[in-house]
Amino acid sequence: MSTVFLVLLVVFVSLAILLAAGSLAIQGYIYNEPVGDIFWRAPVAAAVITVFLAFWCYLNYRAADPKAQELPYETFFTSAATVDWTEPKSEIWVERSGGRSHYRIYKFEGVPPHWEYRADGKRLAHDQSVVAVVVKEGDPKQPMDVRFAAKHAENKYVEEGGSRYMTVDNFGRIYTPRPGRSRAMLLLNVLHFVVWFLAIWLLLRFQWAHALGLAAAIWLGTTMLIGPLVFAKIKPKTPETVPVVARLRERCTERTQMLAAKHS
DSSP: OHHHHHHHHHHHHHHHHHHHHHHHHHHHHHSSSOOSOHHHHHHHHHHHHHHHHHHHHHHHHHHOOTTOSSOSSOOTTTOOTTEEEOOOOSEEEEEETTEEEEEEEEEEOSSSOEEEEEETTEEOOOOTTEEEEEEEESOSSSOEEEEEEEEGGGTEEEETTSSOEEESTTTTOOEEEOHHHHHHHHHHHHHHHHHHHHIIIIISOOOHHHHHHHHHHHHHHIIIIIHHHHHGGGOOOOOOOOOHHHHHHHHHHHHHHHHHHHHO
16 A cells, blocks of 8 residues: 555645646636635645545545455446456356366466366357356355356356356356446546535636636546556455466366377
């Protein structure tokens, strides 16, 4: 979090300078004379904005799921507040009418990264024969089977008795809907605009119509540039840590499956 504080400090100093210079220039052009006492008005306005951004960061930090890849309350342009998603599962079980098959993940380098699931060297095909997929969750010593029923018409697998799902396009990731978060995200973005408007109107002493237009322009720039820059410092990180022995065992298994497939 120390990096977040440093970024917020830079934001505060930058905003104080820009607001002071911008107010003097704009008000000197459209009004008879710029507002007085700009030496304290601009820093106070910058402090108000920075405190609001810090509060926003705090909410994200407290509500963030360490297993998720996105923060719950981001900006309009980067938010994934309506859904959380996990890293793809390392192994799954696929149910067909003839029984259950065990598949392991095989990752490939690239941008963006991609992966597929194989069993006995054969790639998983999402055809009509697939009834459901099963993943194991909970205590590693006594894992619980969680079943996702196939919805072929929707290209997804939906958790039985729950709201989570997997998609065919990003198969292996589990998505958790968070519809309530979208309302909180919307409220925070609107409050961000309101704070800008009040700071420009009441502190920098622009006429309300001019303050409204300036707030809209600055809010848009802040939302697109500063917000993502700050939030990037508190994004949850979930690097996949695989023990060396497990990694070697997985590679040996893959090589054995490929050789078996060639000879079969």
